[in-house]
Amino acid sequence: xxxxxxxxxxxxxxxxxxxxxxxxxxxxxxxxxxxxxxxxxxxxxxxxxxxxxxxxxxxxxxxxxxxxxxxxxxxxxxxxxxxxxxxxxxxxxxxxxxxxxxxxxx
Numbered sequence: 001x002x003x004x005x006x007x008x009x010x011x012x013x014x015x016x017x018x019x020x021x022x023x024x025x026x027x028x029x030x031x032x033x034x035x036x037x038x039x040x041x042x043x044x045x046x047x048x049x050x051x052x053x054x055x056x057x058x059x060x061x062x063x064x065x066x067x068x069x070x071x072x073x074x075x076x077x078x079x080x081x082x083x084x085x086x087x088x089x090x091x092x093x094x095x096x097x098x099x100x101x102x103x104x105x106x
Contacts, residue, residue, distance in 0.1 A: 005076050012069060015089055019065070022096045023058040029103060030057060044095065050087045061092060 033039035034056075043054045044061060053060040065088045072081040 008082075009073065009076070012085065012089070015093075016062075016066060016069060019062060019089070019092055019096070022100075023062045023092075026096055026099055027057045027059055029099070045091065050084060050091060058092070058096070061088075065089060065092060 030039050039056070042056055044056060044058055045051055047054070051061050051064055053064040055061070065085065068081065068085045068088065072078060072085055075081065
């Protein structure tokens with residue numbers, strides 16, 4: 001069981017590192033759009049999502065994911081915390097992928 005949890009932890013950590021680089025790029029893109037008078041939305045995600053954070057950049061959401069990862073590391077038996085973390089990672093990954101597809105199409 002502990003080997004399995006270590007594997008999960010390692011995969012989550014790798015995923016977070018990948019997201020960090022993508023978030024920096026995505027936030028720069030959103031800043032560029034705002035300078036052009038575009039991207040006037042208030043929140044990256046709808047209020048009814050798995051995030052408590054709000055913001056018109058991805059960084060606050062990534063910070064929340066990182067904090068939840070640290071909480072889970074303190075109590076790896078907490079399946080609810082792990083489920084929340086996985087849901088947040090999935091939503092962030094899907095959203096960043098959609099943004100990338102839009103950028104490439106434009």
